[in-house]
Amino acid sequence: MASAASWNTFTLNAPPAAAVAAGPPHVRRSSLALTALRLRSPISRSSGRFLSYPAPIRTRAVVDDDEWGKEGNGEPESGVAVVEPPVEELSEAGELKRKLMDLLSGTDRGLKASSETRAEIVELITQLEAKNPTPAPTDALPLLNGKWILAYTSFSQLFPLLGSGRLPQLVKVDEICQTIDSESFTVQNSVKFAGPLATTSVTTNAKFEVRSPKRVQIKFEEGIIGTPQLTDDIVVPDKVEFLGQNVDLSPFKGVISSIQNAASSVVRTISGQPPLKIPINNTNAQSWLLTTYLDEELRISRSDGGSVFVLIKEGSPLLN
Structure with a gap:
């Protein structure tokens, strides 16, 4: 319980205004960020735990390793908020x-x-x-x-x-x-x-x-x-399965071709009708x-x- 109480005090108490104003720019930004964090993520006084809210967009801060910015540059590097694409899930x-x-x-x-x-x-x-x-x-x-x-x-x-x-x-x-x-x-x-x-x-x-x-x-x-529409010519297989037995169609290919030609002629005649x-x-x-x-x-x-x-x-x- 002691650790939870010290964490609450650290999170809820913002630095004095004078200290924030007197500090360097990056300190002022950090204090403002801490205050914003406190506003966005309230803490349950009874449990001492964060009450999380679902966020539609997740961000992560990318900060330069040198907290004072690059050498020779009077102004420090500013943090960059990188928006991570949401994970696509099926409804x-x-x-x-x-x-x-x-x-x-x-x-x-x-x-x-x-x-x-x-x-x-x-x-x-x-x-x-x-x-x-x-x-x-x-x-x-x-x-x-x-x-x-x-x-x-x-x-x-x-x-x-x-x-x-x-x-x-x-x-x-x-x-x-x-x-x-x-x-x-x-x-x-x-x-x-x-x-x-x-x-x-x-x-x-x-x-x-x-x-x-x-x-x-x-x-x-x-x-x-x-109206029937004529399809492409049919390729007659050499064998077909009928009642569990393979039937050889090779001897009948000539007869089948003749029947197909006659049927195609009939279909062409019918195809011209409404x-x-x-x-x-x-x-x-x-x-x-x-x-x-x-x-x-x-x-x-x-x-x-x-x-x-x-x-x-x-x-x-x-x-x-």
Whole structure:
């Protein structure tokens, strides 16, 4: 206790004003610095310890070794405050997003996720929703604008579509996305397919209305089957694995090439046609969507069926 008391006395008692005024300049500056330290870092009278406050910027003083300055110079060297750059750390939401992206990797938008992985994903989504930086997404419609790529869904009706990629040489889902235009209040859902010879897309166009700070009502107006676009020539492998056995395709390469040429001719003919538009007149073709998390690169939405959708803004580093 004696040492604590002597430390308090030393810190709190400033030197007499006359001594400060009479001393050399560096002594006056040191006394002022000591006084400033006393003002910035008060001491608890009960514990004798400094009460620390968080500082946004840390500084350190760089002082010349010669306290009187360099030789031949009447004025002493002044101290230089060097600002140390703050340590960059991920925010709590940023850390949760990173963990979520790690879990989603390799799940094929949720199709291949195990029950344990799904439980972890749901937990992370719930934590992110609790830290939603945009509590009223419909009041920040420009933030909703743009193309959003589907990274995960629990919507079971999409699983048969996603599962088509498991079958060899068949059409597979290349991309599922949603494009929002807040100026025209339109939503476009699109599924892009990739096949052996061509790519195409199926799109639904819809209008939306704002119903609450988080909810929009969606009414589908038309479906569009895109014109197939011819891909590059396919290189036929020598062998393929089918039902656990390696099948040699070398004897069939001539036949396969002939079929490919005929199919390419058909695709070229179709490619010259306009996309097929199908009006949706069913009054029941409506749904609502609740946005529960929204920032510049990540959006989490829930549908009227309770399904959850995790979408990433096109161009975001989260897609890498």
